[in-house]
Amino acid sequence: MIAAMMTLTVLGSLLGLLLSLAARYFQVPSDALREDIMELLPGVNCGQCGYPGCGGAADALVAGTAAPTLCPPGGAALARALAAKLGRALDVSAGPPLLAEIDESLCIGCAHCGKLCATDAIIGAPKQIHVVLQEACTGCGVCVDVCPTECLRLRPQKPTFESWCWPKPALAGV
Amino acid sequence: MRLHDFRGGVHPPSRKHLSAGRPIESLPLPSRLHIPLQQHAGAPALPVVTVGQQVGKGELLAREQGVTSAPLHAPSSGRIAAIGEFTAPHASGLPLPTIILDTDGEERWAEREPPADPFALSPEEVAHRVGAAGIVGMGGANFPAAVKLSKARQAGVHTLVINGAECEPYVTCDDQLMRERAGEIADGIAIMLHALQAPHAVVAIENNKPEAVEAMSDACRHDARIEVLSLPSRYPAGSAKQLIQLLTGLETPAGGRGTDTGLLVHNVGTAYAAHRALRHDRPLISRIVTVSGGAVPEPRNLEVPIGALAADLLAYCGGVSDERARLLMGGPMMGQPLPGPQVPVIKGTNGILALTPDEIGEAVEPSPCIRCGRCVDACPMGLLPLELSKRARGEDWEGIQALGLNDCMSCGSCAYVCPSHIPLPQYFAYARGMLAAQRREEQKARRTRELMEQRQARFERQERAKAEAAAQRRAAKKPRTAVLEADED
Ligand code: SF4
Ligand code: SF4
Ligand code: SF4
Ligand code: SF4
Numbered sequence: 001m002i003a004a005m006m007t008l009t010v011l012g013s014l015l016g017l018l019l020s021l022a023a024r025y026f027q028v029p030s031d032a033l034r035e036d037i038m039e040l041l042p043g044v045n046c047g048q049c050g051y052p053g054c055g056g057a058a059d060a061l062v063a064g065t066a067a068p069t070l071c072p073p074g075g076a077a078l079a080r081a082l083a084a085k086l087g088r089a090l091d092v093s094a095g096p097p098l099l100a101e102i103d104e105s106l107c108i109g110c111a112h113c114g115k116l117c118a119t120d121a122i123i124g125a126p127k128q129i130h131v132v133l134q135e136a137c138t139g140c141g142v143c144v145d146v147c148p149t150e151c152l153r154l155r156p157q158k159p160t161f162e163s164w165c166w167p168k169p170a171l172a173g174v
Numbered sequence: 175m176r177l178h179d180f181r182g183g184v185h186p187p188s189r190k191h192l193s194a195g196r197p198i199e200s201l202p203l204p205s206r207l208h209i210p211l212q213q214h215a216g217a218p219a220l221p222v223v224t225v226g227q228q229v230g231k232g233e234l235l236a237r238e239q240g241v242t243s244a245p246l247h248a249p250s251s252g253r254i255a256a257i258g259e260f261t262a263p264h265a266s267g268l269p270l271p272t273i274i275l276d277t278d279g280e281e282r283w284a285e286r287e288p289p290a291d292p293f294a295l296s297p298e299e300v301a302h303r304v305g306a307a308g309i310v311g312m313g314g315a316n317f318p319a320a321v322k323l324s325k326a327r328q329a330g331v332h333t334l335v336i337n338g339a340e341c342e343p344y345v346t347c348d349d350q351l352m353r354e355r356a357g358e359i360a361d362g363i364a365i366m367l368h369a370l371q372a373p374h375a376v377v378a379i380e381n382n383k384p385e386a387v388e389a390m391s392d393a394c395r396h397d398a399r400i401e402v403l404s405l406p407s408r409y410p411a412g413s414a415k416q417l418i419q420l421l422t423g424l425e426t427p428a429g430g431r432g433t434d435t436g437l438l439v440h441n442v443g444t445a446y447a448a449h450r451a452l453r454h455d456r457p458l459i460s461r462i463v464t465v466s467g468g469a470v471p472e473p474r475n476l477e478v479p480i481g482a483l484a485a486d487l488l489a490y491c492g493g494v495s496d497e498r499a500r501l502l503m504g505g506p507m508m509g510q511p512l513p514g515p516q517v518p519v520i521k522g523t524n525g526i527l528a529l530t531p532d533e534i535g536e537a538v539e540p541s542p543c544i545r546c547g548r549c550v551d552a553c554p555m556g557l558l559p560l561e562l563s564k565r566a567r568g569e570d571w572e573g574i575q576a577l578g579l580n581d582c583m584s585c586g587s588c589a590y591v592c593p594s595h596i597p598l599p600q601y602f603a604y605a606r607g608m609l610a611a612q613r614r615e616e617q618k619a620r621r622t623r624e625l626m627e628q629r630q631a632r633f634e635r636q637e638r639a640k641a642e643a644a645a646q647r648r649a650a651k652k653p654r655t656a657v658l659e660a661d662e663d
Contacts, residue, residue: 044626073626077612077619119625138622161212163614164266165607168566169540169600 033085034058040081041071046118048072048140061086072140073118098139098154100132106151113143113152175376175403178423180416182554183408184587186343186507188382189533193466193473194346195385198354200477201490207249207275207481208260209235213520214310215317216242221273227254230284232457235273238305244318244521245308247457248275249479251282263484263503263520267513275481288455292365297327300369300452307451308458308521312443313337313348313412314504316522319444323369326438334372335421336363338379338386338442339405339412342505345525347462348442350475352379352386356393359442362449363400366440375400377442378417380407409507410585414439416554443524458521465491469499469528478519484526485515499528506534507586540595549588549598555581559588559598566601571612574605 037058045053049070060066068082083090107129114122121137124130212218219236229248236246255276259269305320340348381404394400415426424435450456466473471492502509549559565574589598
């Protein structure tokens with residue numbers, strides 16, 4: 001009886017020790033994971049994700065309270081990379097990417113939008129018509145709300161010769 | 175030369191009799207020509223003409239941009255009506271920047287200065303003139319010919335292979351060119367050999383074109399460097415990699431260039447264009463196009479100015495007799511489905527086909543893969559088309575690359591033999607598009623990061639400048655107060 005109790009106690013404590021050691025040695029240290037994520041994030045602390053800068057965003061990602069799609073300037077490529085790093089599924093419900101466009105007939109050149117854009121995608125001098133450079137716009141939408149004449153809209157990208165690709169063959173049961 | 179063999183391949187019905195053997199006819203000059211700025215691999219050409227300008231035939235319209243690019247010349251004399259956008263001869267139906275030329279019907283040539291003796295020119299100069307004439311690969315690859323010539327000379331290529339295999343069904347433009355203009359082609363080959371400084375050339379022709387083989391043998395008899403070879407007819411013998419394998423037994427390594435094997439492949443049409451450029455100083459402004467298919471009443475080979483619309487060619491051949499017909503640019507195996515007949519002929523256009531649903535086999539619905547393995551036997555690149563298409567269906571982009579998607583040359587052999595009629599190459603095209611989109615996204619993400627960092631740096635600079643300015647103001651104030659204080663003293 002006592003022998004059995006002893007055996008179990010010893011066994012239990014040994015295994016417990018082993019487990020805690022394993023946890024220590026085999027765990028991906030969350031610091032390292034956080035660092036990897038910081039590498040991926042743009043690192044410019046624009047705050048568009050709603051967290052205090054990229055560091056805050058990385059913490060939320062490690063803690064699992066934020067989705068891999070949190071960073072608007074990062075776009076789909078970053079979302080994919082983050083999902084892969086975190087081993088999480090990516091919700092790809094979004095349609096074609098939307099980009100900002102300025103209705104030139106409404107733009108009064110107030111220059112509010114350009115000050116906010118994190119990628120300097122909006123160009124134009126004060127009192128001049130502004131334009132959005134589609135190559136630089138990430139579609140984050142920050143500029144849309146500040147425009148006093150509502151001439152900024154997010155629109156689906158038009159396919160170009162370079163971006164066009166063949167559709168997936170539609171086949172039933174193949 | 176002893177012939178080797180290549181893996182796989184198929185024997186689709188050739189249907190070449192529809193257009194073969196008919197003499198080349200010239201298409202009546204259309205009143206309007208549409209010349210896309212991008213008709214070649216590489217960077218688009220840059221227009222050097224303005225709207226309203228009168229141009230002579232052969233005058234430069236747009237010059238090349240960068241090393242891999244090609245200039246464009248006026249296919250006829252007339253007036254530049256517009257420089258705008260026009261539907262590209264491409265399945266997307268999207269427009270490309272295009273020069274639109276209204277012809278005046280005079281066919282007035284701009285001044286020409288042919289060299290007295292092309293063989294007195296240096297090899298570099300010959301290659302340069304080939305480039306300046308806007309010559310690109312005329313078998314459909316559209317790669318600037320001068321770039322290929324210069325690179326191959328530097329790589330020490332020993333054999334120039336002139337590709338007259340023309341393995342695509344229906345298409346007979348190279349066949350007819352060889353039958354009628356063998357002497358000019360032979361001269362073009364000699365010029366290209368000079369540009370390459372190579373000792374040997376082989377003209378490779380499928381044995382289903384005995385007339386072309388005979389004409390070329392006759393024309394090349396006087397030149398011991400040129401050998402004319404008749405190949406077994408099996409699709410895709412005319413693809414550069416398979417042709418090299420047939421001639422040497424060597425496989426072009428994945429991602430490697432054909433010149434690594436010491437061979438350089440050029441199309442017969444390219445040799446003909448080189449002859450015209452070096453003997454007559456005529457740029458590449460027209461080409462032979464096969465107009466054929468079950469829905470074309472009078473199939474023909476036409477000599478066509480670049481920029482003529484497919485509709486012009488079809489109208490000359492009796493129109494399209496079946497409104498369900500599918501229009502293709504190129505052959506039925508690798509050709510480009512056209513969005514409509516209102517698209518221009520470009521330098522690489524070898525055929526305009528109007529195929530009836532029966533000819534395409536469209537009527538048959540695809541059914542599930544039965545894993546019969548026929549596609550594997552047919553693939554000349556030794557791929558597993560059934561597995562590739564499975565990955566594409568499952569959107570497994572890493573898997574499909576690991577299985578060798580990049581080696582697939584879209585020859586369509588796999589789909590041709592598939593008993594389930596699965597459109598295998600369409601899956602591969604879809605996968606390529608998705609992979610390209612991913613690459614673009616990643617590039618954009620990198621760019622975004624750069625832009626954001628630049629902006630950050632700018633803010634910091636501004637802050638620093640402000641702080642410095644403030645410090646300076648403070649510093650500037652100090653002495654004055656000191657002076658004041660001194661005054662007060
Ligand atoms: S939105 Fe992206 S770049 Fe901006 S702070 Fe958040 S994680 Fe960083
Ligand atoms: S949506 Fe507006 S603020 Fe956002 S990247 Fe585009 S232009 Fe800049
Ligand atoms: S030929 Fe068609 S049915 Fe046979 S294995 Fe290939 S894809 Fe499947
Ligand atoms: S299309 Fe690609 S996979 Fe199919 S046979 Fe040709 S090379 Fe092989």
